[in-house]
Amino acid sequence: MVSKALSPDPLLKVTDLCVSYQTSPGGLFTKPGSFRAVKKASFSVQKGQTVGLVGESGSGKSTIGKAILKLIPSESGKIEYDGTDVTGLSESEFLPYRKRIQTIFQDPYASLNPRLTIGSIVSEPLIVHEPGIGRPAREARVAELLTKVGLPADAMRRYPHQFSGGQRQRICIARALSSRPEFIICDECVSALDVSVQAQIVNLLQDLQEEFGITYLFIAHDLAVVEHMSHEVVVMQNGEIVEQGTSETIYRNPQTDYARKLLDAVPTMPSIGSV
Numbered sequence: 480m481v482s483k484a485l486s487p488d489p490l491l492k493v494t495d496l497c498v499s500y501q502t503s504p505g506g507l508f509t510k511p512g513s514f515r516a517v518k519k520a521s522f523s524v525q526k527g528q529t530v531g532l533v534g535e536s537g538s539g540k541s542t543i544g545k546a547i548l549k550l551i552p553s554e555s556g557k558i559e560y561d562g563t564d565v566t567g568l569s570e571s572e573f574l575p576y577r578k579r580i581q582t583i584f585q586d587p588y589a590s591l592n593p594r595l596t597i598g599s600i601v602s603e604p605l606i607v608h609e610p611g612i613g614r615p616a617r618e619a620r621v622a623e624l625l626t627k628v629g630l631p632a633d634a635m636r637r638y639p640h641q642f643s644g645g646q647r648q649r650i651c652i653a654r655a656l657s658s659r660p661e662f663i664i665c666d667e668c669v670s671a672l673d674v675s676v677q678a679q680i681v682n683l684l685q686d687l688q689e690e691f692g693i694t695y696l697f698i699a700h701d702l703a704v705v706e707h708m709s710h711e712v713v714v715m716q717n718g719e720i721v722e723q724g725t726s727e728t729i730y731r732n733p734q735t736d737y738a739r740k741l742l743d744a745v746p747t748m749p750s751i752g753s754v
């Protein structure tokens with residue numbers, strides 16, 4: 480394993496994180512007991528940068544994302560956010576961090592409620608995190624966010640089914656941005672999209688990083704996307720981090736056969752940067 484010294488003062492620092500799932504006792508396909516999906520994972524993400532988290536299906540990438548968001552409990556290890564150990568915080572103590580840390584998921588179809596207008600969807604985090612905000616200010620904010628992600632402001636009165644996959648992912652990004660987060664976990668957020676649309680969304684995320692200094696943990700199978708997005712790359716296999724380093728090092732000189740295989744499996748994406 481190639482490890483990289485953790486730089487000082489990262490926005491996110493994960494140390495020796497272990498996460499286990501309880502498996503149902505005696506199920507048809509499951510052994511009774513617990514299954515450790517993440518084993519002693521350590522990595523950090525510097526402010527304003529992107530770390531790509533890659534690995535084959537089932538390697539534990541989403542589990543790490545969920546543990547950071549406290550959607551599932553950590554078994555052991557430490558998660559520090561902006562210098563604070565958040566691992567043991569209660570839900571109410573963690574609430575302020577829910578404003579600062581947002582997430583964008585793979586499936587823009589499943590993650591948008593079909594009965595709500597785009598305006599209601601995008602303003603959801605605003606209502607939770609800025610309850611005092613009045614309707615005119617909220618609408619102005621939604622219009623600004625939609626414009627920012629390349630959609631017309633009047634999209635706010637329409638419904639998710641009236642948009643394409645790429646447009647829906649833009650709506651998810653607008654929703655994630657609405658609480659003015661510092662950190663966004665993008666879990667396979669472009670995997671369901673066509674390659675040309677992937678490139679547009681990746682460019683949009685990079686523009687938003689430049690404009691707002693947003694920090695990303697970018698989870699993907701697609702090493703081509705990660706290469707263009709990421710300052711650093713973390714490679715996972717069977718719940719363990721097997722390689723990590725700068726994007727350039729991993730791509731030019733992968734240290735493990737596994738990382739080499741992940742690289743070989745991926746076609747390059749020449750259109751990125753020019754879309």
Ligand SMILES: Nc1ncnc2c1ncn2[C@@H]1O[C@H](COP(=O)(O)OP(=O)(O)OP(=O)(O)O)[C@@H](O)[C@H]1O
Pocket residue numbers: 500501502514516534535536537538539540541542543700
């Ligand atoms: N709720 C759960 N209960 C039990 N096991 C789970 C649960 N969620 C995930 N797992 C298992 O934990 C392991 C890691 O899953 P995880 O979803 O983190 O993988 P992943 O790297 O995100 O995969 P993919 O690329 O397919 O999304 C897998 O073996 C999976 O089957």
Ligand SMILES: [Mg+2]
Pocket residue numbers: 540541542667
């Ligand atoms: Mg996953």
